[in-house]
Amino acid sequence: MITHFSTTLHQEDETARFAQILAKHITKGLVFLIGDLGAGKTTLTRYWLQALGHRGTVKSPTYTLVEPYMLADRHVYHFDLYRLQDPYELELMGIRDYLQQSNSLLLVEWPSKGEGVLPEPDYILRLTAENETRQLELSGADVVIEQVKAAWHAY
Numbered sequence: 001m002i003t004h005f006s007t008t009l010h011q012e013d014e015t016a017r018f019a020q021i022l023a024k025h026i027t028k029g030l031v032f033l034i035g036d037l038g039a040g041k042t043t044l045t046r047y048w049l050q051a052l053g054h055r056g057t058v059k060s061p062t063y064t065l066v067e068p069y070m071l072a073d074r075h076v077y078h079f080d081l082y083r084l085q086d087p088y089e090l091e092l093m094g095i096r097d098y099l100q101q102s103n104s105l106l107l108v109e110w111p112s113k114g115e116g117v118l119p120e121p122d123y124i125l126r127l128t129a130e131n132e133t134r135q136l137e138l139s140g141a142d143v144v145i146e147q148v149k150a151a152w153h154a155y
Contacts, residue, residue: 030118034125052076
């Protein structure tokens with residue numbers, strides 16, 4: 001069953017805290033990150049990767065399409081499909097190989113550019129910028145979303 005959770009992130013430290021919660025509850029699967037330019041998708045991803053244990057810089061994969069991060073217990077792949085010209089390009093870069101890794105987390109910005117090639121995601125995270133705040137909506141498996149919601153409210 002799919003469930004939804006939404007909240008407002010007022011400051012960047014709240015984005016970092018929310019990413020820590022995501023790192024505890026969403027550690028594998030396919031996540032679509034949806035939002036306009038400047039909505040905070042890459043910022044949230046950077047904090048999420050750091051909370052998962054990545055040390056070092058987190059580059060936006062705008063030109064490379066994917067940045068791999070090999071952590072101690074999993075692989076995380078950060079995709080940015082903004083510059084993708086045709087969804088078939090995902091096939092050429094081996095998207096199916098990434099998707100078949102059972103213990104991997106795939107974070108995909110601009111997933112609409114891969115429509116027809118990308119499967120349905122496990123989670124959808126929508127970000128909307130409103131002045132200095134970010135509206136965030138997370139949907140996916142009800143148990144996990146409820147855990148994220150409870151952790152956020154306990155914050």
